[in-house]
Amino acid sequence: MNLSIIQDYEQRLAFARQEAEKYKNLFDTYSMYRLGVFVLFILSVCMAISANEILLIAFSLPATLLCFGWIVRKQNGFDTMKNYYLDMEKVNANELNSIQTHTNIYDNGSWFTNEKHFYTSDLDIFGSNSLFQLINRCATLPGITKLGTWLHAPANKATILRRQAAIKEIGHKNDWKLDIQTHLLFALKQQKEQIQNLVSYLKLPIELDDAYWLNIYSQAAPFILIGLMIAGAYYRQAAYFIPVVALFNNRLVSSKKKIVDRTDLIAGRIGKTLGHFSLAFQSIESEEWESAYLKELALKIKTAGGQSVSERINQLSRLITKLNLRLNIVLQFVLNIFLLWDIRQVIAIENWKKTNHENLESAFEVLGEFEALLSLASLHVNNPEWAFPTIADGDGYTYKAKNLAHPLITQNRVANDFELNDTFKIDIITGSNMAGKSTFLRTVGINAVLGLCGAPVCADSLELSVIHIITYMRIKDSLNESTSTFKAELDRLQMLLAAVEEQDKVYFLIDEMLRGTNSVDKYLGSKAVIKQLIHKKGVGQVATHDLQIARLEDEYPDYVRNFYFDIQVVDGEMLFDYKIKQGECKTFNASLLLKQIGVDVREDNF
Template identity: 55%
Template sequence: MNQTIIAQYEHHINLSDAQIKRFSKKANLFSILRLVAFGCFLTVIYWSVKLDSFVLFALGAIVIGATFRWLIARQSWFDKQKKYYEDFKAVNQNELDSIKQFSNIYPNGEVFVNEKHYYTSDLDIFGNASLFQLINRAATANGRQKLADWLNAPASKQVVLRRQEAVIELKDKNSWKLDMQARLLFANKQHVNELSQLFKYLHKPLHLPGEAWLSKYVIVGPALFIAAFIASFYLPYANIVAISIAILNFIITGVTAKHTNQTDLIAGKIGNTLKSYADVFNSIEKEQWHAEYNSALANKVKATNGNSTSSIIKQLSNLINNLNARLNMVVGFFLNIVLVWNVRYVIAIEKWKRANHENIEVAFDVVADYEALLGLASLHINNPDWAMPQIADGEGFTLTARTIAHPLINERLRVANSYELNNTRKIDIITGSNMAGKSTFLRTLGINTVLALAGAPVCAQSMQVSVVQLFSYMRIKDSLNESTSTFKAELDRLQMLLKAVAEQPNIFFLVDEMLRGTNSVDKYLGSKAVIERLISQQGVGLVATHDLQLAELEKQYTDYVRNFYFDIQVVNGEMLFDYKMKPGECKTFNASLLLEQIGIFSKPV
């Protein structure tokens, strides 16, 4: 366990606690000062009435109103800082819990579980206690989808190398990484469709009737009203003009209320959310990047035509929040009869949409990419002894690893093995006793290959791997809904495997105990036939089995089949497992011993 990084997280937590207390005190102080300001305003009203002084009231209202507004702004800023450090503490605590307990405050990816996928179900890629749960640091639905896509399919060598470089750079920017996670944590509880609904809204024009002349009127109308209102103090009948304009403004507001509500239906709910995203984009824009992948992402959101993404998003946030001022009935009434407020900001939002909607989805996709990278970087930071794999070339298949272990097994319990397949085509048959480690080893190779081809570090001292498409045959289940027996499910999976090997040149398969749903004779004959078909198709992979007869294939196909095994040692009737893979075929099996231990089987005397 890496004590250095644990100490860093603990330091960040202690720092956050101190800052949370500090900003809580400041926010509470300014809350009291707001009450004092309100009391001062009541005092001004009292003395204004007593002295019959409009000047005193006007001056007092202006001064106290400005002070009150400043106090609200400062308290809001203190509350925002407090919330930031609460989130910063949460993400640091989450890293500690991930290291010590494999827990995670981010979703575990159960929505991506697909029993019919080539490998994700068998290799525990998604769901509870999965690789996704270990890796995921994406608060947004887009970020989680991006990470899931990376784990669902291998990337090209070029993409893998670019991601590796990006992850290595992020490893050295852990403070920025944690800051980004804290700024995005608000989205972890966000409705998954919120951004997609926003994107649809941005691409859908409002078609406000008379927008051309209304755009001019929202400037001219309020100016005429204010002029008429001031003139009413000096000229007779000017007040009639002011009232007439106010009535016209009210009518315009009512006629366009449908379009205002359409705007508010989607946009009105995410003004503050967009402001939070603006801070996220600003953090990306300000950071200095050297890795090609990170630089390319950042360049997509940096200033173009003088406007950065953060400033553009903040503009939309401000427009939406200004529109929301109408929700206070009293304030909204006066804003609309004087400034035609609703129409003014509906038009402003529409103009913003037309100018910027094409770039927004690209910008949010950048955030999703960074979130996926944050997850891979977390592995690199929290497990500094893990290796960044080499991506091999060559006509054959390469999967070579030294002291490779399963990343989802606690480091105090997992046992490492080594394996070598170097630019060749082989089928390795692994025999061994029950619980000796065959299945775990297959999953170890598989899950680390998924990590490697996503651009992540692997749980090994070193690893070289070709860009392969994994295919697993492990947890075969029946299905009552589909009226499918276990044996039928196995046949379907085998058919899928043979078709994949025939059609895709880079399939690397992991098969654990074929044809469990039939009798021992058919099981052996069927398994042997499948392996021979795979050999004829030049298939590459590993087959784990209890059927020792299958090891005989090495004699028939000496250039293609290799035998390995996991065994046990029996000492004084006790089974000892070392979980180490060895060359050759297994000679020791333990089923009778296990049955004897539970009282089902006894040795003849």
């Protein structure tokens, strides 16, 4: 466990908590200021009525409105900063929990689960306590989908190297990484389809009757009222036209209420959402990138005219925020009589949609790709001792690891060395129950998945070929499909044999073949399958309790290798070291385990 990064997160957590409290206090203070301004306005109205001075109301109203608007803007800023630091606190707390307990507030990818996939189910790639749960920092659906896709299949060498360079660069920009995670954290509370819904909304026009003339009048309306106010200062009769025009304006806005409400119903929900996305895009745009991959991604979110995506989204966010001012009844009335506010904002939003909706969908795809990269970068930041693998060339298979361990094991993690150097081999692994055979196979597989998507691996070093992992481990029956365990095993074997023949560089991991049949058929069938794999030049590992399978090394000394995990029995107690060794296992523990639960298996008992 890396103590320095833990201390760093703890300091960030304390700072975020302190800043959130500061901005909360500022927000509360300005709430009192806002109340004071409102009280002063009421007093001015009362004075105007008692003195029969209508002009006093006409002049105090704009002054009050400006002051009130300034306070509201300041409050909104304080509230935004408070929420930012509250989210920053959650992000840093999550990183701490991820290191210490492997818990995560982000999606665990359980909806990717597919027991028929080559390896994701057997290697715990998705779902509770999975690899995806460990590494995911994607809050948006495009990001989650992108990361899930990367874990479903190996990338080619060029792509892996590009991702490695990008992940290393992001790993050195942890401030940036945590900042953009904070901006996007809000999306965890949103529907997964929020971005698609947003894009659909931007493509859906809302027609406003007489939009051309309404736009002209809405621009002229404030000047008409101001002119009447100035005229009223010199000619009292002109002042009486002020309420007439104000009521006309309010009535005109009310006549378009259905259109305004429809816009508000859809757009009003996404105003803050757009603000968060704008800040996330701005975070990408403003950063100086060095790796070619990140430069290319950042370039994609620039428009042809040079205007950035963040600027475009921020424009729409501001328009929707302005429309949301109508939620304050007093403010809505004042804005509508002076500026025909609701109509102006609906027209502005629709004009924005007509000119800016294109290419935003691809921009969100870029954002998702950044999320996937920073997810993998989290492993690099939180586990700096993990190594980025070297991708081997050559016609044979390479998997050379030093101190390779399982990334999901937090307590008593044991590392092993393993070497397969540009060759074709099948490794038979024998050993006692609970000695570590299955865990070792999963360790080999899950680190290959990590390394071949561009991420660091849980090892001091790893060199491997671009291989396609296929596992045969947790074979289960299916009542829904009327499939017995043995039939399920046969289906899996058929898939494995076909893949070895049809795909390039398949590396299989088989844990106890043909468990669903009797011991004789199990041995004969397993032996036949391995021989067929040898003839197909298959490469991989087979874990088994059947020592007779190990005799295949005598028949194929240049192709089959034997490894084993054993136990030490001291004073009747079994001690496991979980270290892989070359050769065949000579010590088994089934009888000892049965004896511990009261079952004696000595032959003289029968």
